[in-house]
Amino acid sequence: MKRRRGFVQMAILHLLGEEPMHGYQIMKELESRSGGLYSASAGTVYPALQELMERDMIDLDPGSDKKTYFMKEKGTERLNEFVDRREGEFWSEWEARWVWQNSEExxxxKETMDLWEAELRKAIKQARRSSESSSKLINFIKEITERIQRENQ
Incomplete structure (x- = not known):
C-alpha cells in the first residue's frame, strides 16, 4: 500500500503558519510535537515539502542562506480550510496518532493486516484458475466488507 503524506503535509503547513523554517527544523519540530514518538525522516519530509511547493502552497525564502520554507497565500487558504472543518487541536491529534501507532494494538x-494481505494475494492467485473460485472469493470479500461497514456505523 502506498503511504500518503497528507497528514505530514498538513503538519508542515501548521508549522510554516507559525514561522518560516528549514527542513531540519521541520523534522525536529514534528518529532517534538509527537512527544518523541515520530521520527521524521528526510525521505518523508522533503518529498512532502517538494509537493507543497509544486502545489504553490509554500516556497523558499530567496534571502535566506539556508533553504528556508515559508507559507504562501494558497498554503494559508488550505490550512484555514482544514482548520474550519476539523474539531480539536491539530497538535493534540498529531501526538495522539503517534501514541496509537506505537501501541500494542x-x-x-498491522501484523494481522500484513497476514491478511498475503493470504488475500494467494486466494486471488488461486481464484484465477476457476470462475467458481473467483465467485466465492468475491462473495467472501463483499461479506467481510459489509460486516466491517456494519461494525463502524
Whole structure:
C-alpha cells in the first residue's frame, strides 16, 4: 500500500503558519510535537515539502542562506480550510496518532493486516484458475466488507 503524506503535509503547513523554517527544523519540530514518538525522516519530509511547493502552497525564502520554507497565500487558504472543518487541536491529534501507532494494538493490527494481505494475494492467485473460485472469493470479500461497514456505523 502506498503511504500518503497528507497528514505530514498538513503538519508542515501548521508549522510554516507559525514561522518560516528549514527542513531540519521541520523534522525536529514534528518529532517534538509527537512527544518523541515520530521520527521524521528526510525521505518523508522533503518529498512532502517538494509537493507543497509544486502545489504553490509554500516556497523558499530567496534571502535566506539556508533553504528556508515559508507559507504562501494558497498554503494559508488550505490550512484555514482544514482548520474550519476539523474539531480539536491539530497538535493534540498529531501526538495522539503517534501514541496509537506505537501501541500494542496498532502493532498487532498491522501484523494481522500484513497476514491478511498475503493470504488475500494467494486466494486471488488461486481464484484465477476457476470462475467458481473467483465467485466465492468475491462473495467472501463483499461479506467481510459489509460486516466491517456494519461494525463502524
Amino acid at each position: 496498532a502493532v498487532q493490527l
